[in-house]
Each structure stands twice: as structure tokens, then as C-alpha cells.
Amino acid sequence: MGCGASVATDKSVVNSTTPVNISSPTHPHRSQVSITNGEKGQQRIQALDLVQNYFLLWLDGNLDESNEDFQNSIKQLQLAVDTIEKFRDANECLNYISSFKKQKAFLIVSGALTENVVPRVHGMSQIYAIYIFCRKKSKYEQWETKEWPKVRGVFTEIHSICASVQQSARECDDDTVGITGELESSFMYTTFFKEIVLEIDFDEKKTIPELADYACQQTVYTNNKKELELINKFAQEYHGNIDNNSVQWYTAECFTYKMLNKALGNLDVNTLLKTGFFMRDLHQNIQQLHDEQLNNKDKPFPSVAFRGQTMTQQDFEIKIQPDKLMSYNNFLSTSELRNVAVRFIRRKLLSDNTKIGVLFIITIDPSIKSVPYARIAKFSKFPDELEILFSTHTVFRIRQIKEIQEEEMKIWQVKLTLTSDGIDEELSALTKQIRMEITGTGWDRMGLLLWKMGENDKAEQVFTMLLEQAPDDDNNKAYCYHCLGLIKRNQGQYNVAIDFCEKSLAICEKILSPNHPDLATSYNNIGAVYNDMGDYSKALEFYEKAHKIYEKALPPNHPELATSYNNTGGVYNDMGDYSKALEFYEKSHQIYEKALPPNHPDLATSYNNTGRVYHNMGDYSKALEFYEKALKIKEKALPSNHPSLATSYNNIGQVYKNMGDYSKALEFYEKDLEITKKALPPTHPDLAISYNNIGLVYNNMGDYSKALEFYEKDLEITKKALPSNHPSLATSYNNIGLVYKNMGDYSKALEFYEKAHQIYEKALPPNHPHLATSYSNIGQVYNNMSDYSKALELYEKDLEITKKALPSNHPDLATSYNNIGLVYNNMGDYSKALEFYEKSLKIREKALPSNHPDLAMSYWHFGSINEKMHKYSEALSFLEKALFIFKKSLPPSHPHIQSVRNAIDNVKKKI
Known part of the structure; x- marks a missing residue:
């Protein structure tokens, strides 16, 4: 192994958020919901559980938790579902259901409350299944009709409910196995994760107890005696893929199955690291069974497998297209029996008629070696389903899409074939x-x-x-x-x-x-x-x-x-020496032109970098020229819905925004949004960024209500997609604060800036430069509110961090001094203002080239304050220095040039 890979400084302009882009922290451990009384329910749903995405709710006005029969019922139900919430009040239960969005609820409702509750909850998307629990079944049989398809039955015994709940839980677990269209980044990263864990020699004396401890730490299991016993049994008895041990533990549908597939679906790195050895063992076990079964001439392997699934209409249209690829990150369950897959679709549609049913018919070709698959019916809790289990990262080619009538249902029949890395160029190239x-x-x-x-x-x-x-x-x-x-x-x-x-x-x-x-x-x-x-x-x-x-x-x-x-x-480029930047970017581009084919995406990036320099120089026509060259290559080299194309549309939109052509900017930002919505799932952070960019345009147009609308869409996705202390969430709060500041609603601006600041304080070290930026943002609000003492206090906190975090000649330190100077200027303390302006200027003169625009800005400030102090000759001298630099460093049409000329004219009139 060498000393390391080279790191290029990527100067490509990407979808931007303000004020700064901060690296992502790891996902925090999130608290789960345990069995507690419903009175505290609103505080308990924080985020998706690491283990499951469904809850069991028991609503009965006469619940007696001390009753022995009730306690035994809870123990039986815990065998089917990990989390149970109990309610005595119907309104409180309904409010609780409304408070979560992604989870599904199984509701046991007492006979006495049925007439009041079922009509109110049946239409709620969060409700998956309803179980009426009563003493006299005949009294409530009218609810077991097509009018109420979510009612799974009227029950007089708890063990019958347990069996039905277990089936519902299995359906929900299986429904979390998501399809990716073409190849998304999560598929690639989990593919690499799988490749790596297959080559790691895990120390099972260490990793098995670590996984067991990690599972026990999940709050969802802390009061579940049966599950804790299973976890302990796993720690004592698990021994890799010997005697098909890993397949047996997977089909047990306990914590192993739930945690592994959930982590693969959500790209939860922490859990993936804990379950990595089990993922390796399971893959190898399937491979072993695969080899045995394919060579068994007495029992030929089936040529077709079936999978039933429900999807939203939007997902179906985006991901299921003829001759395209589709893939699964997770271990994939299928059946030898068509009717098993159809039955699954029927039950799912009864519980959620907003989705469409899809029957996948998978042709199994033994010559395709992409992933192993095996019959596992003899290990399964549902042997009659004749399950065939595929290892992770199956990739299929969609061969046929056809709408069919299946008994009383209309469903889509989709024929698939496995692809192989060796022959599929798209998969290999990506x-x-x-x-x-x-x-x-x-x-x-x-x-x-x-x-x-x-x-x-x-x-x-x-x-x-x-x-x-x-x-x-x-x-x-x-x-x-x-x-x-x-x-x-x-x-x-x-x-x-x-x-x-x-x-x-x-x-x-x-x-x-x-x-x-x-x-x-x-x-x-x-x-x-x-x-x-x-x-x-x-x-x-x-x-x-x-x-x-x-x-x-x-x-x-x-x-x-x-x-x-x-x-x-x-x-x-960062130094503001754009001619030098262009010189080196040109040398870089010449090599890329010789070393790469003319339609290579890296050439597009090279054009993009050059465009960025012109963008920074304010030469928007030149920037546009290079951005369009980049776009032309991408349109030839990449699929029509590739996210990199969306980035190009975004870059061009930024140019038009900066040129003040907001209608054109919106046109390109909307192209960006259109691709991003198709290429990425609805909770992907990049989609949030697209909404953010459109919000920026409306903000600049002064249409603050529209800006807020898009910023709030950005915030909604960001809150779902990222941990609660992720810096990107702080950025979303910051943007909303910016709108309120521009609207003059300083109390609202402060509210959102402070939310952003709280996240920065948790997510970043105490002397991180971005924390200093946050203090500066809040300081600006107080400055605008004319609360100069408060503004000064915050700007000084900014300065304190900046001095610790950055070198003494860093340009950002100059900016901190400059901000303090602005406050003293507004307070009329011109001598103090000059003191800080001079500190700022001193750094900029050392750290920046002589023609840097920031240096001109310092001279402009000096000119302005000298004019206020009636030192007109000094003011004129500084303003002329500023004009000289602006004329050298900026295009002739740049507004700064005209502004300084106007200031010079005003001073000359006073001399």
C-alpha cells in the first residue's frame, strides 16, 4: 500500500445552499418507542426506528394494566411486533397516529369503541390494519365487509389477533425493500460495502457480542423479554454459515432480519458496521445453497420466481421503464408460486388503495452469475410459500410491462431478467x-x-x-x-x-x-x-x-x-487572481483533451471550472459559454435523467440569477428540479437543494411568500432525510431566517437563525469557523435592528472563534474585523470603526493580491467613513484606489464600478 491517493481540489459549481456547506456527521443513535401509557405519546415519535417501521396500538377505555390476562396478551403480541402503545382515550390515540408520517400502525380497538373509532381512522394513511377485539363476535360482524377493507377481522381471542398481526408485520417488513431505478448512489455504496465485508476476516468472538449488545441497546427491545431472550440466544449459539445457521437466523424474522434490511435500505452505516459479519455469512450461506441446489439433478431449480409488491404511481412511472435497469439493495424474497405473490398484493391493496399492485415475474437463468439465490423453504416460518431468497444487490433488466386483470384487481405484470456485471456495460461504467x-x-x-x-x-x-x-x-x-x-x-x-x-x-x-x-x-x-x-x-x-x-x-x-x-x-481562483486561475485551468484542460475521449464527463467538469472563474469575475456571458459547453458534453455522455445534467442546469440557472434574469433562472432551476425529482427518491437531500435554489430566486425577486414556500419544502425533506443535528438542516433554517430578515421580521429571523445556531453548536467543534459564521448571521440581524451592543457582542464571538480557528492572516479574519468596524460606523464612533477597518485592511493587503476585489471593498469603506468625517481629500484618495482595483479585476459593466464612480463624484462636489 502506498502513502495515499491524491486529493484534487474540486472547483466544480454544484447546487448551492447558504451560508456554507459543512461535511456530514454520522447518524446519531435515535431513541425508540417503548411500551408506555398513551398520555406521553406525542413525545415518543422522533424518527424511523432502526429495527421496524410499524407500531401496534391498543385502544380500550377500560384497559387494566395490572390484569394478568392483559399482561399475558401483551407478551403474546410482543412475539409479533416489538412496539406496543396503549391508549384509553380515542382522541388522544388519533392525535398520536397523526403525529407520524412514515410508520404504519396496527390498531386493536375494543368493541365498545368500534363505531366511534373505525370510521375516523380507516381513511388515515398511517393505519395499516384494524383488529376489533370483543366478547361477542356476532355483534360486530358488519365491519367485516368490503366497505372496511382495513378491518382484518373481529376477534374474541388474543392468539388469533397475534397470528394476523404477525402476517401484517411481515408484509410491512417486506414492503420496506425498495426498488432503485437504474443505479442510485445508495445502491453503489452498499455494493461496495458488501464487496468489502466479503473480504474482511471478522473476529466473531468480538463481533457477535457487539451486535447482540447493540441490539439490546435499541429502546424498542428494552421491555421485550422474548426478543431479549432471542438476542441472548443468538449471542450464545450463532456460528456463521455452518449448517445453514445464518439463513436460519435470517428466516427467524427477529432482530437480525429487521436490522440488516433496514440498514441496507436506509444506508445506516452504524448498523451496517455492526451487522457486516452477518451480511457476509448470509451471502456465503446463500452461495453455498445455490451451488448445491443448481447441481441437484433430482430436484431441478425453477426457471421462474414471483414477487408481489405495491408502489406509488409516481415510483412506478419513474423506476419501471422498458429495457431499463432496476435493482434491490436488500436481500430479496421471492416465491416459486404465483398465487403467493398475488395474495400479497391483494392484502397490501386492501390496506392502502392509494398504491398500485405490481407482479414481478423473474426469469432465472443459471448462466447469469450476478448474485446467488437459493430455495430456503425448509428454514422458513412459512414453508408453504416456497421462498427463493436472492442475496443483496440484484440487478434486473425490465423486459415487458403489461396491465392485467387478476381476479377482481387490475395490476401491472412486469417481466424481469437478471443482468451480469460482466456483460452489462451500464452497470460497469457507473x-x-x-x-x-x-x-x-x-x-x-x-x-x-x-x-x-x-x-x-x-x-x-x-x-x-x-x-x-x-x-x-x-x-x-x-x-x-x-x-x-x-x-x-x-x-x-x-x-x-x-x-x-x-x-x-x-x-x-x-x-x-x-x-x-x-x-x-x-x-x-x-x-x-x-x-x-x-x-x-x-x-x-x-x-x-x-x-x-x-x-x-x-x-x-x-x-x-x-x-x-x-x-x-x-x-x-480563491485568491481572486482570475487570470492566473484561467492559465492553470487551461493547462489542465489541454491534458484532459489529449488523455480523454471528447465526450468524457471529466472534460465537462473542466469546462465547468473555467466557467466558474468567469462567473466569479462577473463575466456572466463567458461563464454561460463554458457552462453550455459542459452541458453539451453531458447531454451526449450521460442518460437524460442523470443528476449531473441537473447540476449543469443549476449552474446555468445561477448565472441567470446573478445577471438578474430571474425568469431564465427559474426556467433552468425548474429543469434541474424536474430531473432531480425523477432521478432521486422524494426524500433525497439533493431534491431539497433544488427547492432551495428556486427559493433563492424568489427571495431575490422580493417574492418572500414564494421563497418561504420553497424553503419550507427544502426544510421538510431535509428534516426527513438527515439526522436532527445535521449541518444541512441548519442551512435550511438559516435560509428561512434570511427571508424573514429581508422581510424586516427580525424576531422570526432570529428564531430561525438561532435554530441553525443550536445545530451548529451540537454538530461542530466549539472553534469551528462555521460556528463563527452563525454568530455573524445573528449579529447582522441585531445590527439591522439597531441593537448595536448586541450586534457587537455577537461579532466579537465570531472574531474570538475566527482568531483561534484560522491563521492570523486569513481573509475571513479580515471580514470579522470589518463587520465590527461596520457596527462602530453605524454607532457614529468613527475612530473605533477606523481602528477595525485598519486591522481588516492590514490582513487583506498581506493575504490578497493587489488587485483583489475585497481589497477594493476595504478602500471603499475607508473612503465612505472619511467622507462622513469630512476628510474629503482622504476619502477621494481611498475611493480612487478602490476604483482602480475594480477596473482591473472586474468587467466594465460590473455595478461596483459605477457605484464607486458615483461616490467619487459626490466627494468631489464637497471639496
């Missing part, structure tokens, strides 16, 4: 690049995968473990330091990142020749951290060291050289 980037073997590959997924805390745990195991002065140790440096950079802990990168470099310098490309990689990565810290001279120093090695060690048209030029161009 995963090839990322697979190449996840280098190494075993746990180091796992660490890289987690890093690429933004799971920095988990990746840090893996590489810290590997570091402890690595010998001194070994290249493995250098690699671990390197990766930890990348992680700390993503976490905004730049000083720690530099420390790790330098430790990696020290080892690489000992074990590698002076011109080894991996040494260049170390220099490159250190340069990237300094670039993030705003120390551009240091960044350039290390990028140049890296580049000298690349020039000697690599052929002149190697893509790494193009990356090196790109990184240097990125520094100059």
Missing part, C-alpha cells in the same frame, strides 16, 4: 471509477468508503484502529496518517489535519525516493489543507513541490498532472 478510488483491502478499503460517504467519525474510528495495529515507520502507518489528515480536513480541524499530513509526509520521505509520485501526493494533500485555511502562499508552495515530482515521474499527458494544474488554478 461503478468503475469509484471502485478504482476505493483502494487497498479489507478495513482500509472500508475506511476509504466511509470517508467518501461523508461518514467521517466512522472512518476516523477505522483508521485509528488500523494506526494502532501498524508498525512504526511502515508505509501502512503513513497511509493511516494520510487518511486521518483527509478526515480532519473534512471536519474543519485544519491544524490537526496538518499534523497528520506532516506525520505521513515524514514517513514517506524516509521510505520513498525523492521523486516518487506518492510523495507528491503528500505534498498535494498538505497544500489542500493550507488552501482551506486560506494560507494561499503555503498552499502554492506545497502544490508546486507536488507538481515538480509529477512532472518528472509521470508522462506529460497523465491525468494526475491535469489534477495538479487544476489544484493550483483553484488557489489562484
Whole structure:
């Protein structure tokens, strides 16, 4: 293993949110719902459970929890469903059901409350099944009709309800196995996860008890004696795929089945890491059975399998298209029997008639080796269903779609065939690049995968473990330091990142020749951290060291050289030296043109980077030219609903927004939104970003009600898709705060800015630069409210963090001083304002090129305050300096140029 992969500074413009983009933290452990009295119900539904997505509710006005029969009934029901809530009041129960959106509820209702409750709850989407529990069945049989299809029956004994609830729970579990159209990122990442766990040699003496402990910690199991006994039995008796042990535990439909499939569906990294060894064993067990059964001439394997599923009309139209691919992340249950699949569809449609039924007919070709599959009926709790279980990540080609009449139902019949990685070019092309980037073997590959997924805390745990195991002065140790440096950079802990990168470099310098490309990689990565810290001279120093090695060690048209030029161009772009940035981006582009085919997406990215420079320069026509070149390549090279196309539409929309052409901006943002809605699931964070961008346009147009409408759509998705302390949620709150600030509703603005700030405080270290930005945002509101003492207090907190987190010559520190100067200026304390303006100017003069626009802004401020102090000659001198820089660095039509000219004219009249 070398000292690490090179990190390019990606300067591509992507869907933007304000004020900053912060790396994703790991998913927190979320509290579950236990068996408690209904009076506290509203506080208990926080998020989707790690284990299940359904609850059992028992509504009876005369519930007596001390009654022995009732306690025995609860124990029996717990064998079917983990979470039970009890209610005595009908209104409270209905309010509780209304409070959650994704979970499904099974409702046991007493005979006495049936007439009042069933008509009120039957139409609620959250209700999956209703069980009427009474002493005299004949009194309530009128509810067992087609008019009330969610009523599963009238019961006089609890064990009959248990059997029916168990069937409903199984249907709900199976319905969480989601289809992905084409290949989505979750499919690719869980594919890589599977590949990696198959090559890791797990220590089962450690991993089995860890999974058992993790399952016991889930609140949903803490009061479930039967499930806890099962977990303990698993810890004592599980022994991998010996004697089909893993298949037996999977078909037991206990915590193993629920946690693993839920984690695969939700891409829950924490749970995937805990269940990784079980996933490996189950896959290998299916493979073993597959080999045995396919070679059994006495009992030929069936050529067709059936699966019944229900889908929304929208999902069906997006994901089920002729000749397209569809896939499953999870272990996939099918049946040899058509009527089993049809029966499943019928029961699902009875409970939810808003969906459509889909019967998948899967042709099984033994020559296709994409994933193993096996008969598992003899291990199943439902042997009559003749189940065939496929391992994870099945990919099918859709061959035929046909609407059919199935008894009293109209359903869609979809014929599928398995595809193979070896022959399916689309599948191979979409995963090839990322697979190449996840280098190494075993746990180091796992660490890289987690890093690429933004799971920095988990990746840090893996590489810290590997570091402890690595010998001194070994290249493995250098690699671990390197990766930890990348992680700390993503976490905004730049000083720690530099420390790790330098430790990696020290080892690489000992074990590698002076011109080894991996040494260049170390220099490159250190340069990237300094670039993030705003120390551009240091960044350039290390990028140049890296580049000298690349020039000697690599052929002149190697893509790494193009990356090196790109990184240097990125520094100059950040420094505001756009001519230099263009020079290096052009060198990078020339190599890409020679090394890549003309329709390669990387060439589109190169055009995009150049467009970004022109965008920053305010030369929107040039930016548009390069963005459109990028778009032209993407339209040829990518599928029509590829998310990268949506990004191009977004970039072009940004140009039109900045040009003030809001109707054009909306046109392109809506194209972006149209693709994003088709390409991604309805709770995907990228969809939230698309809504956010449209909100930005309406905000700029002054249509604040429309802006709020789209920002709230953004917020709704973000709250569903991300953990409650995710920084992107803070960004959503920030945007809504921005609208209220623009509307002059400062109390509302503060409410949302403070929500954002609370998340930043939880999610980020106390000296993180983004926390400083949050203080600055709140300070701006108080400044606008003329509460200058409060604004000053917040700006000083911003300054305190910025001074600790960033180097003394960082441009952001200059901005902090500038903001404090603005407050003193508004207070009429011009001498104090000048003091802070001077500190700001001093940094900018050192840190920025002489023609940087921010330097001109400082001179403009000096000119303005000197005019207020009646020092007209000094004011004129500073304003002319500002104009000189603006004319050099900005296009002639830029509004700043005319504004400063107007200010100069005003001062000249006063002299």
C-alpha cells in the first residue's frame, strides 16, 4: 500500500445552499418507542426506528394494566411486533397516529369503541390494519365487509389477533425493500460495502457480542423479554454459515432480519458496521445453497420466481421503464408460486388503495452469475410459500410491462431478467471509477468508503484502529496518517489535519525516493489543507513541490498532472487572481483533451471550472459559454435523467440569477428540479437543494411568500432525510431566517437563525469557523435592528472563534474585523470603526493580491467613513484606489464600478 491517493481540489459549481456547506456527521443513535401509557405519546415519535417501521396500538377505555390476562396478551403480541402503545382515550390515540408520517400502525380497538373509532381512522394513511377485539363476535360482524377493507377481522381471542398481526408485520417488513431505478448512489455504496465485508476476516468472538449488545441497546427491545431472550440466544449459539445457521437466523424474522434490511435500505452505516459479519455469512450461506441446489439433478431449480409488491404511481412511472435497469439493495424474497405473490398484493391493496399492485415475474437463468439465490423453504416460518431468497444487490433488466386483470384487481405484470456485471456495460461504467478510488483491502478499503460517504467519525474510528495495529515507520502507518489528515480536513480541524499530513509526509520521505509520485501526493494533500485555511502562499508552495515530482515521474499527458494544474488554478481562483486561475485551468484542460475521449464527463467538469472563474469575475456571458459547453458534453455522455445534467442546469440557472434574469433562472432551476425529482427518491437531500435554489430566486425577486414556500419544502425533506443535528438542516433554517430578515421580521429571523445556531453548536467543534459564521448571521440581524451592543457582542464571538480557528492572516479574519468596524460606523464612533477597518485592511493587503476585489471593498469603506468625517481629500484618495482595483479585476459593466464612480463624484462636489 502506498502513502495515499491524491486529493484534487474540486472547483466544480454544484447546487448551492447558504451560508456554507459543512461535511456530514454520522447518524446519531435515535431513541425508540417503548411500551408506555398513551398520555406521553406525542413525545415518543422522533424518527424511523432502526429495527421496524410499524407500531401496534391498543385502544380500550377500560384497559387494566395490572390484569394478568392483559399482561399475558401483551407478551403474546410482543412475539409479533416489538412496539406496543396503549391508549384509553380515542382522541388522544388519533392525535398520536397523526403525529407520524412514515410508520404504519396496527390498531386493536375494543368493541365498545368500534363505531366511534373505525370510521375516523380507516381513511388515515398511517393505519395499516384494524383488529376489533370483543366478547361477542356476532355483534360486530358488519365491519367485516368490503366497505372496511382495513378491518382484518373481529376477534374474541388474543392468539388469533397475534397470528394476523404477525402476517401484517411481515408484509410491512417486506414492503420496506425498495426498488432503485437504474443505479442510485445508495445502491453503489452498499455494493461496495458488501464487496468489502466479503473480504474482511471478522473476529466473531468480538463481533457477535457487539451486535447482540447493540441490539439490546435499541429502546424498542428494552421491555421485550422474548426478543431479549432471542438476542441472548443468538449471542450464545450463532456460528456463521455452518449448517445453514445464518439463513436460519435470517428466516427467524427477529432482530437480525429487521436490522440488516433496514440498514441496507436506509444506508445506516452504524448498523451496517455492526451487522457486516452477518451480511457476509448470509451471502456465503446463500452461495453455498445455490451451488448445491443448481447441481441437484433430482430436484431441478425453477426457471421462474414471483414477487408481489405495491408502489406509488409516481415510483412506478419513474423506476419501471422498458429495457431499463432496476435493482434491490436488500436481500430479496421471492416465491416459486404465483398465487403467493398475488395474495400479497391483494392484502397490501386492501390496506392502502392509494398504491398500485405490481407482479414481478423473474426469469432465472443459471448462466447469469450476478448474485446467488437459493430455495430456503425448509428454514422458513412459512414453508408453504416456497421462498427463493436472492442475496443483496440484484440487478434486473425490465423486459415487458403489461396491465392485467387478476381476479377482481387490475395490476401491472412486469417481466424481469437478471443482468451480469460482466456483460452489462451500464452497470460497469457507473461503478468503475469509484471502485478504482476505493483502494487497498479489507478495513482500509472500508475506511476509504466511509470517508467518501461523508461518514467521517466512522472512518476516523477505522483508521485509528488500523494506526494502532501498524508498525512504526511502515508505509501502512503513513497511509493511516494520510487518511486521518483527509478526515480532519473534512471536519474543519485544519491544524490537526496538518499534523497528520506532516506525520505521513515524514514517513514517506524516509521510505520513498525523492521523486516518487506518492510523495507528491503528500505534498498535494498538505497544500489542500493550507488552501482551506486560506494560507494561499503555503498552499502554492506545497502544490508546486507536488507538481515538480509529477512532472518528472509521470508522462506529460497523465491525468494526475491535469489534477495538479487544476489544484493550483483553484488557489489562484480563491485568491481572486482570475487570470492566473484561467492559465492553470487551461493547462489542465489541454491534458484532459489529449488523455480523454471528447465526450468524457471529466472534460465537462473542466469546462465547468473555467466557467466558474468567469462567473466569479462577473463575466456572466463567458461563464454561460463554458457552462453550455459542459452541458453539451453531458447531454451526449450521460442518460437524460442523470443528476449531473441537473447540476449543469443549476449552474446555468445561477448565472441567470446573478445577471438578474430571474425568469431564465427559474426556467433552468425548474429543469434541474424536474430531473432531480425523477432521478432521486422524494426524500433525497439533493431534491431539497433544488427547492432551495428556486427559493433563492424568489427571495431575490422580493417574492418572500414564494421563497418561504420553497424553503419550507427544502426544510421538510431535509428534516426527513438527515439526522436532527445535521449541518444541512441548519442551512435550511438559516435560509428561512434570511427571508424573514429581508422581510424586516427580525424576531422570526432570529428564531430561525438561532435554530441553525443550536445545530451548529451540537454538530461542530466549539472553534469551528462555521460556528463563527452563525454568530455573524445573528449579529447582522441585531445590527439591522439597531441593537448595536448586541450586534457587537455577537461579532466579537465570531472574531474570538475566527482568531483561534484560522491563521492570523486569513481573509475571513479580515471580514470579522470589518463587520465590527461596520457596527462602530453605524454607532457614529468613527475612530473605533477606523481602528477595525485598519486591522481588516492590514490582513487583506498581506493575504490578497493587489488587485483583489475585497481589497477594493476595504478602500471603499475607508473612503465612505472619511467622507462622513469630512476628510474629503482622504476619502477621494481611498475611493480612487478602490476604483482602480475594480477596473482591473472586474468587467466594465460590473455595478461596483459605477457605484464607486458615483461616490467619487459626490466627494468631489464637497471639496
